[in-house]
Amino acid sequence: MAEGEKALLEVRDLRTHFDTDAGTARAVDGISFAIAPGECVALVGESGCGKSVSSMSVMRLLPSPPARVASGQILFEGRDLLGLSNAEMCAVRGKDIAMIFQEPQSALNPVFTIGDQVAEAYQIHHAGSRPREAWEKAVAALRSVGIPDPESRAKDYPHQLSGGMKQRVCIAMALICSPKLIIADEPTTALDVTIQAQILDLLRTLRKEHNLSLLLITHDLGVVAEMADRVCVMYAGKIVETAPTRELFAKPLHPYTQGLMRARPEPGSSRHGRKRLAVIPGLVPAATQFKDDCRFRTRCPLADEKCGSEPALQAYDGEHCAACWHTSAAGVQAWDARDAKGGPA
Numbered sequence: 001m002a003e004g005e006k007a008l009l010e011v012r013d014l015r016t017h018f019d020t021d022a023g024t025a026r027a028v029d030g031i032s033f034a035i036a037p038g039e040c041v042a043l044v045g046e047s048g049c050g051k052s053v054s055s056m057s058v059m060r061l062l063p064s065p066p067a068r069v070a071s072g073q074i075l076f077e078g079r080d081l082l083g084l085s086n087a088e089m090c091a092v093r094g095k096d097i098a099m100i101f102q103e104p105q106s107a108l109n110p111v112f113t114i115g116d117q118v119a120e121a122y123q124i125h126h127a128g129s130r131p132r133e134a135w136e137k138a139v140a141a142l143r144s145v146g147i148p149d150p151e152s153r154a155k156d157y158p159h160q161l162s163g164g165m166k167q168r169v170c171i172a173m174a175l176i177c178s179p180k181l182i183i184a185d186e187p188t189t190a191l192d193v194t195i196q197a198q199i200l201d202l203l204r205t206l207r208k209e210h211n212l213s214l215l216l217i218t219h220d221l222g223v224v225a226e227m228a229d230r231v232c233v234m235y236a237g238k239i240v241e242t243a244p245t246r247e248l249f250a251k252p253l254h255p256y257t258q259g260l261m262r263a264r265p266e267p268g269s270s271r272h273g274r275k276r277l278a279v280i281p282g283l284v285p286a287a288t289q290f291k292d293d294c295r296f297r298t299r300c301p302l303a304d305e306k307c308g309s310e311p312a313l314q315a316y317d318g319e320h321c322a323a324c325w326h327t328s329a330a331g332v333q334a335w336d337a338r339d340a341k342g343g344p345a
């Protein structure tokens, strides 16, 4: 986000912890980011990094206990969502901020028609509306997300639709009260590749048409490259690198980001004769095991004794920030060094 620009959403030093039998899971542990009106910010990282816990914290949808916001602020248009009553938060959900999930199947109720479900989403925030008006709004919303023949398809039940069409219905539900921000948590992961491209295309078009802000959660750097203005790379509950998308891809500074990029299949590479995909060795540690060190040190080819204390997120080039003791404005080539030493790919 450019300096001086007013954020629509600003998350400041958010910590969401879970009290479990195995100890405190510091799933989200001090993250800060902002989204400007109309901007798309991607949260990217491997499974278990805290992406969904971050988004569910913004929506205040995590059951407490076990979840507990240990610190931070979630400012939406300057108002801290963490300070709202449940009733006030219900008014924000759907109307100001809406959410799209990975599994459209589980987001829809199998016993109601899709028209009824989209109409209900409208009526939640338009209590005085007549059923006919809500139905017409629902049909219009279904049309706007590319459902063909929406008047008759509105009478279908979810099982009568393909996965891609179901995700379009979920997007219609998210859009029906004209929210300013949509949080999409892996919106295309459950869909096959051609349908994925169509849904991403739809999200891009709707974003432009409605000047929507989008918080896009994904583990897919290809999706990030296509969709996001800015990227926050998460590792083990922290943001370890953030940059405008183009800069991140041009010069990833953090060894973790570089590792993720190496692990990407190259476009156009054939199945046969392709070199083995380079994976990042090891696993994200369990959230109950996080320490106050660099959490990537157990997997990082550059790790040394400095990494025993936690590196802060530091700006290297304008808005390009990384949290690593070993990086510099010129960057580091963490994995090339490892490859040269003959480490496993």
Ligand SMILES: Nc1ncnc2c1ncn2[C@@H]1O[C@H](COP(=O)(O)OP(=O)(O)OP(=O)(O)O)[C@@H](O)[C@H]1O
Residues within 6 Å of the ligand: 018, 020, 025, 027, 045, 046, 047, 048, 049, 050, 051, 052, 053, 054, 066, 219, 286, 287
């Ligand atoms: N209810 C819970 N109780 C305890 N720990 C939890 C709970 N929910 C999530 N966690 C922990 O929080 C961490 C982050 O989980 P989260 O679901 O945010 O990951 P993610 O980045 O969305 O991963 P994925 O890509 O698989 O969706 C994980 O270590 C997970 O085990």
Ligand SMILES: [Mg+2]
Residues within 6 Å of the ligand: 051, 052, 053, 185
């Ligand atoms: Mg998730």
